[in-house]
Amino acid sequence: EIVLTQSPGTLSLSLGSRATLSCRASQSVSAGYLAWYQQKPGQAPRLLIHGGSLRATDIPDRFSGSGSGTDFTLTITRLEPDDFAVYYCHQYGSSPRTFGQGTKVEIK
């Protein structure tokens, strides 16, 4: 099983600043099958990025994904109030598919 470790656990940032979230895999993620999801309290997760770097439909270009192999990054530039949430990485290249434990982005 591929274990995904996200860091940091919590990120405290100001509006307009840049967020950099890390997701490290215990083994190489096949074909870059790595996605990022955003979840707000009481809501279902929302797909942001798939294939490591491809933005999902209607996701603004402030969100970008990068990385390959075992190291992946989600970057959010110019944080807006709606961006404060929990972010999860997810690998779907190997069975069983797995999630990271999440990074909470909170307002400083």
Next chain:
Amino acid sequence: QVQLVQSGPEVKEPGASVTVSCEASGDNFANSGFSWVRQAPGQGLEYMGWISVFNGNHNYAENLQGRVTMTADTSSSTVYMELTSLTSDDTAVYFCAALFCGGGGCYEMRSWGQGTLVTVSS
């Protein structure tokens, strides 16, 4: 974009079983795949498994093997997740999600249901 509507909240006693349904809109159900994910109160997301409607393949998380069954009914465009031998550790919100499928495989979860709270309590 596929719209998913899940069944309502459930309260079950320990040892019982629960079935959660997830009805999909759209006309491509027979070629689709669906995942189930759960989230215990205050915790992160846990991947439970997925089912391919077009070829019937499924894959379940190892810790749920033997207790979980995922099925699909093409006549009603509905997928089901049954979990048996419930304990308090199964108390969670259960989400279904539609996978992007193509080229013989199914990939990321693109659309999600609203979630179903299952409470296990005596």
